[in-house]
Amino acid sequence: MNEQTGKTTRSGTPWPQSVAVIGAGGLIGSGVVERLAVEGLADTIYMTDLRDNVLKAHAIDISEAQIIAGTSLTRLVVGNPENGETADLVIVAASAPETPGGDRRDFLLDNLRLLERLIPDIERLAGTDGTVMLLSNPVDVLALALRELSKIGADRIVGYSLNDSVRFRAAVARELDIAPERVEGVVLGEHGNGQVPLFSSLTVDGERARLDAAQHEGVTADILGWFSRWSELNPGRSSGWTTPLGVARIIRDMGEGKLHPATAWTNDLDELPDSFVSLPMRFSHGRAKAELESIDPTEREGLISAAKSVAAASAEALERLHGTK
Missing domain, CATH: 3.90.110.10 (Lactate dehydrogenase/glycoside hydrolase, family 4, C-terminal)
Structure with missing residues (x-):
């Protein structure tokens, strides 16, 4: 704890310092931003989504939750990094709507189309060293497809399971x-x-x-x-x-x-x-x-x-x- 500011600080240079969440306007994406911010697991979180107004509302809400938690160190940014900066970790939370019935592979083609459209953004945000974490289903198949479709190395791709x-x-x-x-x-x-x-x-x-x-x-x-x-x-x-x-x-x-x-x-x-x-x-x-x-x-x-x-x-x-x- 910093005695002058009262803020919880991160010691050293822990990983990740910066995180970009693609699809931060949705339930999963906004929930991830909230957890990382409240737990102080990154210095900066970039929030991207098609719904800019929703992102801004989430950022206000989460920043106030940080005050309650006493962990306001993490900076929330609506939008992408500026000046070509990249993120240590890119989390892909964007997903096609789930429908009842079937199994997780029933979402494959819709989520694969979405992932392919997002690849330029993912590559730009991850740069040459950033790690990409997929949350969408079917996560294993999409991870392999991302390796095949992008310039991101296989050892820089992980999925949540x-x-x-x-x-x-x-x-x-x-x-x-x-x-x-x-x-x-x-x-x-x-x-x-x-x-x-x-x-x-x-x-x-x-x-x-x-x-x-x-x-x-x-x-x-x-x-x-x-x-x-x-x-x-x-x-x-x-x-x-x-x-x-x-x-x-x-x-x-x-x-x-x-x-x-x-x-x-x-x-x-x-x-x-x-x-x-x-x-x-x-x-x-x-x-x-x-x-x-x-x-x-x-x-x-x-x-x-x-x-x-x-x-x-x-x-x-x-x-x-x-x-x-």
Whole structure:
């Protein structure tokens, strides 16, 4: 705390110093800006969206929330950086409207068209060293497509996937009738039906948890059915509270060099094809690198299958997209 100003200050030169949020007018984008600003996780946040009036309203509201939180250090800027400046982290929160039913891949072509239109802005904001974080679905397929369509290196592209692990913990807690805070578990693979919950490393109260066949089946059905249950509510929105909080947690982990789950480049990991799926990832020196330790053979097969599925979906979508131009 600065004794003269009363403001909470950031020590040293932590990453990221600057963040640009594309789609900051929407529920997810504005929520991400609010979390980063209130937690003081960046010096400057650039907010971009087609709706300038909404951005200005969000900026006023969030800046007042910062005062309540006592973390008014982070500067909010409506619009892009000036004089060709770039951002350490570019977060793409812009997304086509979600419709009930189906699965996350049903949004693929609409979100791929949107992503392709945004690529010049993304490249300009990220420059030669900035990292790009995708939030739109299907995040793994879009991450691979971004690598194919842009000049941004694969190790500078990440995607948000923490919610799968959160829902895994919640499902185990429901199955065992315990508090979810007691459960630690990670989901890798594709965000959606190709997710791979790591039952082999699941713990309760820090101890290895072994579920019987019925419990295993119940947890799997629970997490795979999450999206359909959400869609049946027809809320007209995505997960507006969990995702921003999770994004802030992941950015903190990235800045501290901690290992965490995220959509990342497979980078020729043993047996995995060239693709993007959720993996244990560590961010260092401006680059994301997956670090996959020993896992159960069945789980490894699931990861291989997910990586192949994402690669095939990306290739097919790009062919359809460009074939209709």
